[in-house]
Amino acid sequence: MARILITSALPYINGVKHLGNLVGSMLPADAYARYMRARGHEVLLICATDEHGTPAELAAAAAGKPVAEYCAEMHEVQKALGAGFRLSFDHFGRSSSARNHELTQHMAGRLYEAGLIEEVMERQVYSNADGRFLPDRYIEGTCPNCGYERARGDQCENCTKQLEPTDLINPRSAISGSSDLEVRETKHLYLMQSKMRGKLAEWIDTKIDWPVLATSIAKKWLNDGEGLQDRSITRDLDWGIPVKRGASVWPGMEGKVFYVWFDAPIEYIAATAEWADVNGLGDAAWERWWREDRGAEDVRYVEFMAKDNIPFHTLSFPATLMGTNFDGAEPWKLVDFIKGVNWLTYEGGKFSTSQGRGVFMDQALEILPSDYWRWWLLSNAPEGSDSDFTWEGFQGGVNKDLADVLGNFVSRVTKFCRSKFGEEVPAGGAYGAAEEAVIADLSARLKVYAAHWEAVELRKAAAELRAMWVVGNEYLQSAEPWAVFKTDPERAGAIVRFALNLIRLYGVLSAPFIPDASEAMLGAMGAEDAGWPEDVAAALSALPAGHGFKVPDNLFSKITDDAREEMAARFAGA
RNA sequence: GGGCCCGUAGCUCAAUUGGUCAGAGCAGACCGCUCAUAACGGUUUGGUUGGGGGUUCAAGUCCCUCCGGGCCUACCA
Structure with a gap:
């Protein structure tokens, strides 16, 4: 028996997530x-x-609610939806929890002791009307390059040129x-990731x-240009850690909070403490x-995420954990x-x-x-490339x-059995060559x-599971109990007993994909x-033999063409 | 501009890392079965592996080049 720690990338708080978010991390992790x-x-x-950051504040403002209240509500909404999709989290926490405040501040303190924090005076755009500093992308203006009037401060969507906010007209x-x-000038803390570049590169190479x-994204960031860049881990926001x-004040940093990407991964740990x-x-x-010094040395830790999260999980978060362990006292x-x-796309475009x-x-x-969604999403997960x-x-x-x-x-x-033998497992006959062949096939x-599950190959696991379902139909077709019953009811009973046992087997094997149907089976x-x-x-x-069973309602009903067309029209968007 | 990934049957994807006639599912065609949600099973059509060149006894797989998609390029997450 192994010990496996699994984390799913944290869904951001600013609204209900779409199917792409679901299949990107939470569903495969589950x-x-x-x-x-x-x-x-x-x-x-x-x-x-994941509750901090500018978008959360703006979403709360748009909803006309204090941000703490908004986040608390949206957390409950997302938690309920996760339960609706049968996501079996041992704990679904909040990055705004007291545990995360404490742990994030603790780690920042350790990084400071390690000499891995640097104070940097930045110049950032402040909006007097909004009463806040604006992240680059929240500044709009005319692109100096192509004249597009709604260019953002980080990049012009029209001509793709990368910009500084001060470039905008x-x-x-x-x-x-x-x-x-x-x-305005504002002071921020930088995590000196560049100092850990060698260590990170060595680690990635393993x-x-x-x-x-x-690995390619990680290596790109490690080796691109001048190598891994130091990174600001604080922001001028109200809502955050x-x-x-x-536990001590950080002189000169009063009123500032940690950057959401600094505290979000730490929440994996803090959420475990919440649990x-x-x-x-x-x-x-x-x-x-x-903690590898407190029992985690034999844990296998697996993270699930979509590609946009990879730099943070391959570099920033490991840098944080490695840096925190600078003196060997905290082996995370x-x-x-x-x-x-x-990514999962929707009808050829973006969600x-x-x-x-x-x-x-x-x-x-x-x-x-x-189950319908789980099956399709997992059996078509965007593993090799984007899927549509x-x-x-x-x-x-x-x-x-x-x-x-x-x-x-x-x-x-079940219906054949009920009509010929009643609602209990038939007694007669014995398994023979046909059943042995099925057993051998299914064992293989x-x-x-x-093996597919060990390798976390979702599509391949789904295909193999489906193949095992098909084996049942093949078996029935060749054993044809409905014909055998007329001349040899005992033998027909053995066939049906075997088939009923196949249902039980499918119930067990299918559970990772379709837990409700498995439970029904x-x-x-x-x-x-x-x-x-x-x-x-x-x-x-x-x-x-003699074990009672019930004929269940049809496990799945079909999606009609009319229903499909109706849904396609409904979700086509504006 | 730089970097990464991809291009295999009408569609969605495989191919043990260079090694038998490139395999599945769906769609199509034909046959069978009649227990079942008009479901199931069998057979079958279909590919010069995007184009071209090269390395090798051997290339979908490695190298070069061209074409066509997608993604990343760090203070939204």
Whole structure:
């Protein structure tokens, strides 16, 4: 039994997440956690809302609420939606928690002691009308290069030229539209990542099994230009974690907060502490997952995220943890494997919150149960490259895989049995060559399935699972109990007994992808406590003769063409 | 501009890291079955692996080049 720590990239607080966000980290993390738990490993799955930063403040303002109140509400909304998608987080925390305040300040203090913090005087644009400093991209103006009037302070979307806010002609606040802007000096803390470049590079070089996406992005940042750049870890904002060295004030940094990207990854750890608190477990309980000197030396830590998160998880966060351990006193657990995925697109374009384009988590659950989405998203996860959500593809995948191959199998077996033998497992006959062949086939496929999960290959695992469902239909077709029943009811009984056991087996194997349907299958078979089939032959004899079962409602209904067209129109966006 | 990834059957993707006639699923065609959600099973059509050149006994896989997509390039997260 291994100990596996799993974190999902933190969903940002400013609204309901779309299917792309879901499949980018939370859903794969959940499926992986479910599989590993099913195999008997000790698993801890951690996620949280990422609550700091300018967009959170603006979203709160737009909603007409104090930011703390807004975040608290949105946290509950996201938590409920996660539950709706059956995301089995051991804890879904908040980056604004007291634990994270304490830990973030502690780590900053340690980095200071390590000599890895530098104070830098910056010049930033301040908006008098908005009463705040504006991040580059919140300043709009005319592009000096192409004349586009809505260029942003970081880059012109029209001509793609990279800009400084001060390059813009007629600059104005993107928030209020005010042109009452001025450049002010403000002091910030920089994490001197450049000092850790060698150490980070050496560490990355050991990660030969990571997706190219992850290592290539990390190496690019390490080696590009003058190498890894030092990075500001503070901001002039109200909402956030106040800048402190541990519990002490940080002279000259009053009124400032840590940058959201500094405190968000630390929340992985803090959320684990929150988990311990909620469960009344004490510090040792979470430290054994994160501190190599306190029990975490045998933990395998796997992170899930979309590609935009990779630099922070391969460089900034490890730099923070390594720096914090400058004297060897705090050996924090570093990530062992990063599952980085690409983007999910919507009908060939981008999901867009502002234009209402694409399907968001709340809408998805209004339309169909979570299993439909989980199956399609995971079996089409954007692993190798971006993948595209289309209603036609979704309809096809769900109807064929879930309704026809799996759902119909369960239906045909249980209904046939009920009509010929009643609602209990038939007694007669014995398994023979046909059943042995299926057992051999499934045993081999189960090994492949397990190997895909070990490698975190979602699409391949899904394909193998589907192949195992197909084996059931092939078996029924060749064994044809409906014909055998007429001449040899005993033998037909054995076939049906085997098929009922297949349903139970599928219930166990399918759970990482479609937990609700799995529960329905196991419930119908009266086998809720079924464990992983280490021995397929034994697993397919688990339901004994005379064991009662129920014919479940159809596991999945099909998406009609009319329904598909209606949804396509509804979510096409403005 | 610089860097990275990708281009395989009508569609979505594989291919044990250079090694049998390049494989699946969907879609199409034909056949079978009738237990089942008009579901299932079988057979089958379909590819000069984006173009060109090179290395090698051997290239989808390595090198060069061209074409066509996508992504990243750091103070929004």
